[in-house]
Amino acid sequence: MKKFATIAGMVLLMWVMFTGCDSKRKPGKIYMPDMAYSRSYETYAEYDSSIITNDPSDKGGNKIYYNSQPVAGTIKRGELFPYTIPNDTNGYKLSATVMNPITEMTxxxxxxxxxxxxxxxxxxxxxxxxxxxxxSTSGKIGGIANLTLQQYIDMADGTMFHSLTYGRNLMGSYASQLDRKQRWMIVKYIRSLQPKPTVEAAKAVAKTDSTAIAVKK
Ligand code: HEC
Known part of the structure; x- marks a missing residue:
């Protein structure tokens, strides 16, 4: 009788072992959904909408909330910190105080x-x-800025960056085409297109404006 119980036990164990997980893709009864369906990012996984939802109001219960978006505030490796000055009149003025993080370029x-x-x-x-x-020469868009004019020489790097980020009147935003570093680098590049102030002009400014920074030769 004891022998029979042992054999029956072994057969039962084998049956459990072979039928319990016949397919990894289709688990049987799920009693711990978090183990069967990972909450972590699965790059190419297809999501079952009966289990996973991307609607925040639908989360909780049996469904797992997952929207495949990076966490708010995530910054790409090597990317500069986000520009937080808002796109309004005040923000435009405030932008002049933001310094260009790119000081030198190779x-x-x-x-x-x-x-x-x-x-x-x-x-x-x-x-x-x-x-x-x-x-500009086709006449399709008027008022395109000549960036070598005094008004743009005087314009702060931060203001140029602000306009590139949000756009300005007929010029669109470049935030999606150029990342933050590229936009700051372009501002620096614009400086290289602008005429350098001559020593005489710098002296004249220094005489009339005590706040002007002396220009080195
Ligand atoms: C579709 C044409 C167009 C393109 C492309 C364009 N701009 Fe402009 N840009 C304009 C116009 C028009 C203005 C004048 C906006 C105004 O003040 O009304 C302007 C103004 C500017 C200003 C002055 C912003 C200010 O605050 O007054 C800067 C700096 C500038 N552009 C840089 C750039 C740079 C850098 C790029 C490329 C990333 C670029 N623009 C691409 C049309 C363009």
Whole structure:
């Protein structure tokens, strides 16, 4: 009798072992859904809408909430911190106080920025920033800024960045085409297109404006 019980027990155990998990893809009865369906990011996994929801109001209960979006505030590796000044009149004024985090660029970075400028901006502003790109000369869009004028020499880096981020009147936003670092680098590149103040001009400014920063030769 004892022998029979042992054999029966072994047969039962084998049956459990072989039928319990015949397919990993289709588990039998799920008593711990978090183990069967990972809450973590599964790159190419297909999601079963009866189990996973991306509607925040639907979460809880049996459904697992997953929206495949990075957590709010996530910053890409190597990316600069987000620009938080809002797109309004006050924000535009405030932008002048933001310093350009790019202070120097190597020759290779300068060449890359020239490439980005020529792709994105030269069509309107012209290769040299004179506001004479093909769209400007065609007359399709008026009022394209000549970035070499005094008004843009005087414009703060932060304000240019602000306008590139949010757009300005007929110029659209470049936030989706150029990342933050690229936008700051382009601002720096615009500076290289602008005429350098002559020593005489700098002296004249220094005489009339005590706050002006002396320009080195
Ligand atoms: C579709 C044409 C067009 C393109 C492309 C374009 N701009 Fe402009 N941009 C304009 C116009 C028009 C203005 C004048 C906006 C105004 O003040 O009304 C302007 C203004 C500016 C200003 C001054 C912003 C201000 O606050 O007054 C800067 C700086 C500038 N552009 C840089 C760029 C850069 C850099 C790019 C490329 C990433 C670019 N633009 C692409 C049309 C364009």
């Amino acid at each position: 020759k290779a970075e300068m060449d890359e920025t020239a490439r980005l400028y020529n792709i994105n901006c030269a069509i309107c502003h012209g290769e040299k920033g004179l506001g004479n790109g093909p769209i």
